[in-house]
Amino acid sequence: MILKIKLLVFVWLFSFSFGYVININGNSFDEQDFYSKYSKSEWVKSSANQKDRILKDYVKRESASLAAVKDGFLFNPVLKNKLFNVENQILVNLVYDYAVAFPLVSRETLTLSRLNLKKDLFIRHLLISHNSSIISSPPTRSPEEALVLIETIKDSLESTGLSFESFCKRHSNDPSASRNGGVLGWIQWGVTPMNFQSSVWSLDVGETSSVIETEYGFHLVVVDSIRSSEFSSYDSDSYEYAVQRSSLVSVRDLLKDASLAYDREVLSERVVIHEKEINVFFDNMLESKEEFSSLGQSFDFTDFIKNLDLGNVLFSVDGKHYGPKWFLPQISQFPKSKIPDFTSSQELIGFLQNIIMQKIAIKEGSKMGLLNNDYFKKRVGVEQSRVLYDSYLKQLVNSVETPDSSSVEFYYNENKENKYFEPEKVIVRQIKVASKHLSDSLYSILSINDSLFGSLSSEFSLAYSQTEGLMDPFERGKFNYMGEAAFKLNVGDISRPIENPDKTFSIIMVEEKIDKKIIPINRVYKRIESLLVKDSQEKIKKTTFDNFINSPELKLGDRYEKFYN
Numbered sequence: 001m002i003l004k005i006k007l008l009v010f011v012w013l014f015s016f017s018f019g020y021v022i023n024i025n026g027n028s029f030d031e032q033d034f035y036s037k038y039s040k041s042e043w044v045k046s047s048a049n050q051k052d053r054i055l056k057d058y059v060k061r062e063s064a065s066l067a068a069v070k071d072g073f074l075f076n077p078v079l080k081n082k083l084f085n086v087e088n089q090i091l092v093n094l095v096y097d098y099a100v101a102f103p104l105v106s107r108e109t110l111t112l113s114r115l116n117l118k119k120d121l122f123i124r125h126l127l128i129s130h131n132s133s134i135i136s137s138p139p140t141r142s143p144e145e146a147l148v149l150i151e152t153i154k155d156s157l158e159s160t161g162l163s164f165e166s167f168c169k170r171h172s173n174d175p176s177a178s179r180n181g182g183v184l185g186w187i188q189w190g191v192t193p194m195n196f197q198s199s200v201w202s203l204d205v206g207e208t209s210s211v212i213e214t215e216y217g218f219h220l221v222v223v224d225s226i227r228s229s230e231f232s233s234y235d236s237d238s239y240e241y242a243v244q245r246s247s248l249v250s251v252r253d254l255l256k257d258a259s260l261a262y263d264r265e266v267l268s269e270r271v272v273i274h275e276k277e278i279n280v281f282f283d284n285m286l287e288s289k290e291e292f293s294s295l296g297q298s299f300d301f302t303d304f305i306k307n308l309d310l311g312n313v314l315f316s317v318d319g320k321h322y323g324p325k326w327f328l329p330q331i332s333q334f335p336k337s338k339i340p341d342f343t344s345s346q347e348l349i350g351f352l353q354n355i356i357m358q359k360i361a362i363k364e365g366s367k368m369g370l371l372n373n374d375y376f377k378k379r380v381g382v383e384q385s386r387v388l389y390d391s392y393l394k395q396l397v398n399s400v401e402t403p404d405s406s407s408v409e410f411y412y413n414e415n416k417e418n419k420y421f422e423p424e425k426v427i428v429r430q431i432k433v434a435s436k437h438l439s440d441s442l443y444s445i446l447s448i449n450d451s452l453f454g455s456l457s458s459e460f461s462l463a464y465s466q467t468e469g470l471m472d473p474f475e476r477g478k479f480n481y482m483g484e485a486a487f488k489l490n491v492g493d494i495s496r497p498i499e500n501p502d503k504t505f506s507i508i509m510v511e512e513k514i515d516k517k518i519i520p521i522n523r524v525y526k527r528i529e530s531l532l533v534k535d536s537q538e539k540i541k542k543t544t545f546d547n548f549i550n551s552p553e554l555k556l557g558d559r560y561e562k563f564y565n
Helices: 005-009 031-037 040-045 048-070 077-104 107-116 143-159 164-171 194-200 236-250 252-270 275-294 301-306 324-331 345-367 374-398 405-415 436-448 450-460 480-488 521-549
Strands: 022-024 027-029 119-128 183-187 212-214 217-228 271-273 315-317 320-322 425-433 505-514 554-556
Touching: 022 048, 027 048, 031 048, 031 374, 040 048, 048 374, 048 521, 048 554, 077 236, 077 252, 077 345, 077 374, 107 194, 107 236, 119 143, 119 164, 143 164, 143 217, 194 212, 194 217, 194 236, 236 252, 236 374, 252 271, 252 345, 271 345, 275 301, 275 345, 301 324, 315 345, 324 345, 374 521, 405 521, 425 436, 425 450, 425 480, 436 450, 436 505, 480 505
Parallel strands: none
Antiparallel strands: 022 027, 022 554, 119 183, 119 217, 212 217, 271 315, 315 320, 425 505
């Protein structure tokens, strides 16, 4: 087992060196943890009210996680297994970073990253593109012409009193420059091309860069402001990991091939495929699929392996032999939709080899000492906190009992008049025509003989002519002026011509009025029951979370207390 899960939950043990954002009953949570859940850029740009909501959400979630630990959630086998899998996946990712990706980065790049990762820059840029630039509508100018133009602009910037913003609005090929004056906003080290950021991060506030070339064209950049980044509060292990991750922008085109090469090398040196046994396993699987198909049932790969006898050896790893059930813990974690259909034995081998590589990576992570890495512990703590919060919330809402019949009946009697009823409706016949003159003429005829309403509708009406003008029942608020008139008339009454919003004219005759009718309780019982359960769930969540938010055991860090209201 990688680490005792209980120990990993206490991410706050590492926070005392850096101060805290919140402290709950002696358990501190630092900025590294906070910014892993709410990015610094999100926090900085938030209003005071938004900061209050973010902090309360943070308190709610971390308090729930602590309560889950106190309530013994970590002894739940299902949750324990889920946390263990989360931990393993983080370890696998770190192994690939340290074994495959990070060795590709040059020392020079790492030095730059260590120097610059602790600060974010707010920058503006002026872009001059050319016919080879990677933009949606590149200009026709050549790269040489673009370079001459941007150098001319730079000379003009230095010799005139005009602002960089005004030059951006006038000359930049960035589509948004005319609107925002070339603002790119706050930029973190490691998200832009290396030649771009290495030039920009060397600038002082207000200083204009030399010409920088990227795939988008040629840039001039000005730094408006500098602030400390979220990484400035990281512990040494975490900061070094972030430095190396941020440096991967310099080798991103190499990462996929390097990962594939690493897998091939490990598999060739440490894994033996027993193809004959795999083919037997594959054929048995096909037979099982056909059997399930003939019965009209779906095939489940996980159940297929569970129901196997011990089976033959499929792979040897580091000299040890493994059959199908060795893969079962990992396969069981896959949603059914993520397990391939396996149309060939090679596809099956590839799927199982991926699982083998994960198992090897977990073993290598332990050898590399990553289990004692502070970043690993914190990353696991962050993810476990999320899992614990979700589990605590689920248990909280599931603790609400189904209301008894008396509660449902009471709610029904209190609300039936305004919630559980079929509204009064009216049934009318309509003659709808395009002109005021025709409607007046028809109304004159009906004034003499109203029994002609149906035949006149069949002959002249633009709507419902096939039913002699008879419309479906409708309730108040329908059909605008015509609908309003219908509810004012008595049964048998005929309206004067009514002008509709579409400039047509209608004459209506009321056929029937249907009174409001209360819906019987048996038709709405389940709906009310569900509503009462949901209401109780919301109440227990609000009560619980309000207690967390207002707990006397809660303390806010000096820089955050002013935003907590």
